[in-house]
Amino acid sequence: MDAATRAEFTALLTERRREAERDAAIRQDALGGVIAARDDPAGGDDEHDPEGATLADEWSRLEGLRIGALRELSEIDAALGRLRDGTFGICVRCGAPIPAERLRARPTATMCVPCASRR
Ligand SMILES: [Zn+2]
Structure with a gap:
């Protein structure tokens, strides 16, 4: 792989890494929001939307998304590592x-x- 192609993929992966990092942070914040709602003694927010997902459902959905974002981050890091050691x-x-x-x-x-x- 020539230097220009390597530079192209380094830029591409660096950009994707930034997005995945932001994604993971957003999911983390959302999980924090679910915890806050669950811990709020007056937080009967489910009543506003009885058909909506329960907090537990919402939790597992967000946790799944967060794990997905973290997995993508580690795949991107591995790819950047391969770019550095020439096996990309x-x-x-x-x-x-x-x-x-x-x-x-x-x-x-x-x-x-x-x-x-x-x-
Ligand atoms: Zn093969």
Whole structure:
């Protein structure tokens, strides 16, 4: 992979990392809001929307989103690490280069398409 392509993916992943970090922070804040609502003795907020999700449902939904954002962060960090050590864009299973179009669509991909579809 040439230096220009590496720079392109470094920029792409750095941008995605910023977004994932912001996402994780937003989810964290939302979870904090659910805790506050649950702990509020006057917080019978469920009454306003009896058909709506209960706090427990909301909690598991937000926790799932938060974990998703954290997982994405760690995948992005791993991809940035591969960019630094020169293994970025090389399929971990067969060692073939992963096409740049695939990496542009999915910069955290660790396998080429044939290997990824042959799990
Ligand atoms: Zn492969």
